[in-house]
Amino acid sequence: MQTDPLGQLIQEDQFVGWVFQIDYESATVITNDVWKTQANGIPRNCFLLAAAIVPGEPAGEVILLRVMGSAPLPVEDKSAEDKLIGLKIADLKNRAVKAIGQEMDNRTKSEIQFGGIACRILGTFYNQNGTLRLGADIESYLNAAELRVYCPRAAALETIINYISPERAIATAEEAWRMGFKSTLPRFPIGTVRFTSTDRLHRGDAARHVIFNLNAVDFLSRRTGVFGMTRTGKSNTIKQLVSVVMRTSAQSGHKIGQIIYDLNGEYANANQQDKGSIAEVYPQNTVRYRIVPVAGFQPILNNFYTQTQEGHATIRALIEAARLPRSADLEAFQSIAFDEPRQQDFDDEDEWAKQNTRYRRKVAAYHAVLARAGFELPKGFQIQFEVNSIVRKLVNPSVDPNDGMTATQAFTWFDLARQIQEQLYSSGNDPWFDPDTKALVNMLLQKNDQGAYIPGYRLLQPFKDYHSPHRTTDVSVEIYQHLVNGRIVILDLSVGDTAQRDRLSKRIAQHIFQSSMAVFSLGKHPPHIVIYVEEAHNLIGRNDALTETWPRIVKEGAKARIATVYATQEVSSIHPNILANTENMFVSHLNNENEFRELAKFYDFRDFESSILHTQDVGFNRVKTLSNPFVIPVQIDKFNPDLEKRRAG
C-alpha cells in the first residue's frame, strides 16, 4: 500500500483559517486571534499550508505559502467584486465563530478578532506514486474552492524545510559519485528554523526547534556567500561549514583540504570571546601560517635568497606602496627581471651558457644588496658566481667568486671590481656588468653611474622582515601539499602589511588553482579543496577583471574541485558575475538598502527585506542552498568546541 506523503503535512491542531482570495502569485488568509493563539502564533515569514481537504480524507495537493504581512479584510459595502468577497468573509466569520463557540462556550462573538494575512505562493506539494513532490508554482486555482490553512510545525515543518526534489536527489547522488565519493554525501544539522527576531512563541520550547540540515554535496566544488554586518555571526557560520567538511571527510573516508584566509586572526587563536578556535578543536589537522614569525606558526614568508623572483616582486610591491621618491636608480632596480634563462629556449649552447652566467652574476649582486640591507642570510648561505680568470686576477687573485663568498667578501669584491672597471674603461665601453647588474652594484655601493652618492641598499632596509631565512620550499607548494593531505590550513593575515597580505594571498590562491587545474587538464581527479575567504571585499574586488586570480577561482574552481566560501558585509563589493554564480547564500543582518538591493536580485531574498534590514540577531540567517528550492530562515547553531572535539574523536 502506498503511503500518503501529503497526509503528514496537515496537522489538524494547527488549523488557522481559510484562504479567501487567491491567484497565481499570492493568497490571502482569514484567521482570528483564537486560532492564531492555538497555533502558537503566526510569525511573519513563516510557512503556511493551504489545502482543499475534507478532514480525514487524503489531500489532493497542498499549497505552500510564505507569510508576507497582514492584509485588510474587504468589507461588503465596497465595489461589486469586494462585495462577493465580503459575503464570503462574512460566511467564514460565522463558521469560525460557530466552530470556536462549540469548543469554548464562554467566549462571545465580539471577543473573536479577525484579520487577514498576505502570503506569497511558494509552490504546490503533491503526491507522485507515493513520493512527495513540490512544484514551484500553482497549476490552477479555484476561487470558490475552500482552502483550509495550517501553520506547520515539528515533523511537517521539518519536511518542508528539508525538502529536496527527487531530481535533485538523483543529481546529488550523481555528483557525489562524480566527485569520487562511494555513496551519497551525508546531511548535517547546522541550525534550526527561526522566522522572526522575537521568537518567544515559535521557538519558546527548545525541544521543539526544527532542525535544518546542510547537504555536504551542495557545498563541495561550489560557491557559498556568507553576508551580514560585522558581529552577526558570519565567522561562526564558517566554523560550522569547516565542521561539516571535517565530518564529511571522516564519514566518507575522503581527504578534503581546507584553507582559511583569516584576516582577523580568529580561527588560528583561541580569543577571549570565543573559546575554542578551529586550531584548538582540530590540533592534529591544522597547520597555521603567519606573516610575522611566532611559535606554533609556520612562516608564510618566503626566503628571498632562494626565491629570487618572488622576493624581488615583493620588494618591488613594497617600494611602490611606500611611495618612495622616484629616482633613476630605483627605477632601474624596480625594472630588473629575474627570469631564469632556460636551456631549452636556446638553440646555441654558447649563447645559453653566456646568458646563464650573466643571470647568476646578476643574482649574486642582488644577494649582496639584500645582505647589505640586513636581510638575514640562510644558514651557511654563500654568494657565488662565475668570473673569467682575467677579471678574477685583475680584481683579486686570491678570491674566486665561484667558490662562494660571504656577504662582506662579496661587497668588497664588487667594490674593487667597479673601481678597476672604471679605471680600465673610463670611456664607458665594454662594461663588465650588464645594465641590471650595474644597477644592483650601484645600490650596493651607494653610488650612481656618475659616482655621486645615492641611498641605494638603504632603501630596502625597512622591508627586511618580509623575508624569512628559514624557508627552504616555496610556501605555496608546501600549503598545497597540506591541502592534498586533507588538512586545515589557516593563513593568519591579521598582522603584517596589507599590500604584502594581498600579494601573498593571491599568490597562494593562484598556486592552488593552477595546481588543481593542471591535474584536471590531465584528465585526472584534483583533490577536494575548500577555500574560505573572510572579509572578501578586501581580496575579491568588484572591479577586478574576471581574468584575475580570485574571480577565476570563484568562477572556474568547480571543475578543479575547489569550493569557495566568501564572507563579507558588502554584497555590493562582490563582482556581479561571482554573485550570480553563487549557489549557496547565508544572509544575516544588512544595515542598508543598497546592500539589500544587490541581494534581492537573487532567489527569493526579497521576501525577507524587513527581516534582513531590521533584525540584528546574531546567527539569524536566511539561507538558500543549491538543494533547497527556496530561502529558509535559520538560526545557525553556535560553534561548540567541546561538541566538535567529541565529534573529531
Ligand SMILES: Nc1ncnc2c1ncn2[C@@H]1O[C@H](COP(=O)(O)OP(=O)(O)O)[C@@H](O)[C@H]1O
Ligand atoms: N549562531 C550564533 N549563536 C550564538 N552566538 C553567536 C552565533 N554566531 C556568532 N555568535 C557570537 O557572536 C559574536 C560575533 O560572531 P562572529 O561569527 O564573529 O560574527 P562576524 O563574523 O559576522 O563578525 C561572537 O562572539 C560569536 O561567538
Ligand SMILES: [Mg+2]
Ligand atoms: Mg567574522
